[in-house]
Amino acid sequence: MTLLTFTLNGKKQSVDVAPDTPLLWVIRDTLKLTGTKYSCGKGLCGSCTVHVDGKPRKSCNLPVSKVEGKTVLTIEGLGKRSLHPVQKAWIEDEVAQCGYCQPGQIMTAVALLEDNAHPNDADIEDAMKGILCRCGTYQRIKKAIHTAAKEA
């Protein structure tokens, strides 16, 4: 076990865990934030996507030791005061079906828009194609990203 410190959703957190523990399990099991989801465990589906220093990262295969001293943002920290424009667009366009992958979709979409405020379809597909949705909500995800881009 190792004592590791990072900033989570604006707050400094110290955790005493095995340093190879994926960030996902530290967030979920140790810090009890369950909005970030387990689905594949191998970085293949993106349900576990969080931001590390502002960049989207799949947390299921990212050892927590790699975020030592860094800043992590999860879905819970995204719209703390009021909903983020991407979250609002998700509601407006009624994106979610089961909702399980949507935190990962939203975190990826937020990172895309921070990088590129007015993405075209190809930009969106390129940024989002690694995030799987078994319910098949992709058409609405794309639409909602355009909606959010307009609103922002």
Next chain:
Amino acid sequence: MNSIESKLLDRRQFLKLSTGSTAALVLGFCWPLSGKDSLSDEDVIFVPNAYLKIHANDTVSVIMPRSEMGQKIYTALPQIVAEELEADWSKIKVIQGDLNQVYGSQTTGGSASVRTQYDRLRKAGATAKAMLIQAAATTLNVPGSEFYAESGFVHHSGSNRKLSFGSLVAMANTLPVPTDVILKDPKTFRIIGKAYKSLDGIGKVEGSIKFGYDFELPEMLTAVVERIPKYGGSMSSFDATEALKVPGVIKIAPISAGVAVLADNSWAALQGRKKLEVKWNDGPHAKLNSKKISEDFKAALEQDGSIIRSEGNAEEALKTAKQQIELTFEVPYLDHAPQEPNNCTAHIHDGICEIWAPTQNPGAAWWAAKSVTEFADDNIKVHTLRMGGAFGRKLQNDFVRDAVEVAQLTKLPVKVIRTRTEDLKNGFYRPSTVHQIQVGLDRSKKPVSWIHKLSGPQDGWAPIITGGADELAYGIPNQRVSYVMTEQPIPIGAWRSVAHTQNAFVHESMIDEVARQTGRDPLAFRRDLLKNQPRHLGVLDLVEKHSKWDKPLKDTQARGLSVHYSFNSYVAIVVEISKAKKGINVERVTAAIDCGTVINPDGVRAQVEGGIVMGLTAALYGEITIDQGEVEQTNFHNYRLLKMDKMPEINIHIVQSTEPPTGVGEPPVPPTPPALMNAIAALTGKRITRLPLKGQLG
């Protein structure tokens, strides 16, 4: 427990729960639900029946008899209640109902939640409204006939007095429950038919809603199971020495599915499992592979089949036909792969077995706990949790059984989780099937004989492979449909739209091939054979118009059509494709659905979109294969799902109808793969008879 046993148990449990469903319905309207079992607030609550609680603060809680897995019944079912209740939509809250016989069957499947609950939820709302009106009449000492309800208030027509529902709960509680309520004229609906946003939409974007995987109890342990790798295998011995050294690992013990590792957190359990050393016995199927299974199914086609449809004399009509067309189709096993892998939490304490399961089938969950613990019926409690997708997989109770067996090893509550690999390798798969079809045509190139023989795995329940095969809508005078089932150790189960996934592919590919070989337009050909099927024609008309079926395409493009009836609904699909550097691109999908009365049109569209994506995924990539007695697929790299960059544009059109509501979740899936394959036949001349498409276009 094998799939047959599980199926039988599920059905026994279902029968147990649905015995005397009339009684259950009646009970549903007088069952005294205690106010404290689901809500903590202490206000006065009016509980007119098992579906509703109305609170003094005007909140209306609608209790869900079925489970939510993405099909949005948490919004559609409250719309039905709120309509008849004349509720204020902003005051509606949803509570998941636990397993309780008062609701009859609580199995969520067969695209049945809306269509089976429609009447009783309307009645539940109307009953409550009648009682609130009576409460207002009693309170104001004016005849009840002078009142009407609207947006959460009871209004007095003769004056401008109005009383909120919340202000009437105490009085309403004292009144008898009427049995003869009048339902609204659908022409006056103001909530049913409207595209209300999901009641749980905010929770889904905030990450605050809890799925089974997120469920937590104080002091809860997490466990994983090292599973018997091969079908028919068993555990020989295990050495836990190294595994127990992993910090956080608490206990290791065998259960029927393999060896369980209990830990105080998920990662420790997973790491502990890695360090386990287990010796397995291979069992009788250790060499089994997909090629052998396919050969078994093809060989079985030589046997006489059980007949499920026979009209006229199909053999004779084929023999004397002017032209015969014969094709053999084959579809693979498929996994459901919901985004949330299977999991279940159980706690055995004080002689009680309590279960928290993300399940489509709380009755089967109950049965799993009963059969493991043999506790008295009342000492088994099932709490239904929200599912992160299910698609039929969570009808099974294997994951509940795991949890109950693991819970027997500890006094603490324990959540048993599965990884993606475990989920893919331990599925209850959409069965693989082989189909031989012969069609005979007369001189005018009209089909006069249809002979369809199916071969697939045995399960004790033939409709798992035959469903839809016996319902060919096309007017062909001589038909013979039969099936042969072969014992295979691969567990099978209902996969979104069950056997319709295979049989629509076969029907719609074959009809299209006949049209092609006889030089007919696939749409005109279908219309001729569907003269007596007005609702099939209705969806065909809609897709014809919106897909611009008659508009010529470039040589590098093509359209494919299909139409299919399932779960009482009608769906027609047109898929438009174009040639790509390698293979094809799916450019556009136009769909039309007739699902009777629509509760929430946006919810219908969402389900159709999702069904099309699931159908395309199956058609393009979906395949579970077996080698050396086990499933080969281990994660999303070798069990691919459609990604956003391969998404076609999808346009959906809904038939306006006043017929009763029918299924929505499943019906869009079956017609999608054949529409794609029919487009490929139109573009390339190649008839795809084996799914998935993967690798077949060079």
